[in-house]
Amino acid sequence: MTHASDRDRAGVGDVSTFAVREEHDPEAVRALLSEDPAFAAFALGHLEPDLLPYSRFWTAEGPGGRTGIVMHARANLGRTTVLAGDADAVEAVLSLHPGPGGGYMATCAPEHVAVARRVYDLGDPLHMMRMTVDSHAFRDPPESAMRGVRRLVRADARQLNTLYATGDGPTGYRGEHIERGVYFGVFDEGQLRAVAGTHMLAPHIGIAVVGNVFTHASARGRGLAGAVTGAVTRELFARGCATVTLTVDPENTPAVRAYRRLGYVAGSPIVEARIRRRDVLGLGSLLRRLFARRGEDGEALVRASARPDDGRAGRSDP
Numbered sequence: 001m002t003h004a005s006d007r008d009r010a011g012v013g014d015v016s017t018f019a020v021r022e023e024h025d026p027e028a029v030r031a032l033l034s035e036d037p038a039f040a041a042f043a044l045g046h047l048e049p050d051l052l053p054y055s056r057f058w059t060a061e062g063p064g065g066r067t068g069i070v071m072h073a074r075a076n077l078g079r080t081t082v083l084a085g086d087a088d089a090v091e092a093v094l095s096l097h098p099g100p101g102g103g104y105m106a107t108c109a110p111e112h113v114a115v116a117r118r119v120y121d122l123g124d125p126l127h128m129m130r131m132t133v134d135s136h137a138f139r140d141p142p143e144s145a146m147r148g149v150r151r152l153v154r155a156d157a158r159q160l161n162t163l164y165a166t167g168d169g170p171t172g173y174r175g176e177h178i179e180r181g182v183y184f185g186v187f188d189e190g191q192l193r194a195v196a197g198t199h200m201l202a203p204h205i206g207i208a209v210v211g212n213v214f215t216h217a218s219a220r221g222r223g224l225a226g227a228v229t230g231a232v233t234r235e236l237f238a239r240g241c242a243t244v245t246l247t248v249d250p251e252n253t254p255a256v257r258a259y260r261r262l263g264y265v266a267g268s269p270i271v272e273a274r275i276r277r278r279d280v281l282g283l284g285s286l287l288r289r290l291f292a293r294r295g296e297d298g299e300a301l302v303r304a305s306a307r308p309d310d311g312r313a314g315r316s317d318p
Helices: 004-011 026-033 041-045 087-096 110-119 154-165 175-180 224-238 253-261 283-291
Strands: 017-022 055-061 067-075 078-085 102-108 120-134 149-151 184-188 191-202 207-215 243-248 265-277 300-303
Touching: 017 087, 026 041, 026 055, 026 067, 026 078, 041 067, 041 078, 041 102, 041 191, 041 207, 055 087, 067 087, 078 087, 078 110, 087 110, 087 283, 087 300, 102 110, 110 120, 110 265, 120 253, 149 224, 154 175, 154 184, 154 191, 154 207, 184 224, 191 224, 207 224, 224 243, 224 253, 243 253, 243 265
Parallel strands: 078 102, 207 243
Antiparallel strands: 017 055, 017 300, 055 067, 067 078, 102 265, 120 243, 120 265, 149 184, 184 191, 191 207
16 A cells, blocks of 8 residues: 555645555555445455465555556456546556456446546447345345256256357356356256356455346246346355345346345446457556656656546656
8 A cells, every 4th residue: 555655755746646556465455445345346356365366456546545446367257457446546557557468347437438448449348337235135035936946066067058158159167167156047847047156256355246147038037037146145145255246237127126126236337348458569558667757665656647638548757
């Protein structure tokens, strides 16, 4: 974390200067992300001991305590990036640490999109909403809706891929994917008709992200998505996750309604997108890192772009 004295130095003579450093202390990262844990669920989940070695966090702090944090990780979701906090602070980090050439931006706020576009080409951006529930607010689906619901096991991988293939095309789930997460499905005459699982399971951090919810077209309208999501959510609480969150299209009224019945409440808007770094070779960010002015503790001092449309993600102080 950046200390108060660093903030004072960063603000002298230039109110847009941010002190950028890599943060290695998981508790410091957690404190920065604690204001909205549902929004920051993917980043918080990467503090899990099994995922932390594959994750890097950079912070920026400017005058008035304006802070931002960027995570780049390569773990169970592949290469992922999360942006959180003040948009100018995020811009300062990205100017030096844009991450790998490509991947998936799992979370950013709408106000981060303009900053992200200066660094990445965004593919298929999705404007979504986080919903969250805790164990006190959670409501189990009615018992009648749970008929045919069971926990998926390694041997169900083939049926899981067959079901998902009826939606967006072929998938490659393997038995270990099912065993590492929590998946429940509804079977009808031996065929998997609906499923819900996890994108993130971090019981040591106390947070989980439900995902991969899908119902076969022939079985929709029967409440199956709510049943399997409820079963997954209940299991996550049993595993010690105090907060369970998911991501939903706010225009998908039936899904939102189903999750509300389970006790989920609407939260922050988020944007997800495939990303590809504009500076393919990464030479610009490398040069900015090499020539950045440094503070007393070695942090890079970076100013946010003066002109939003100048195509730069920030510039180091000369």
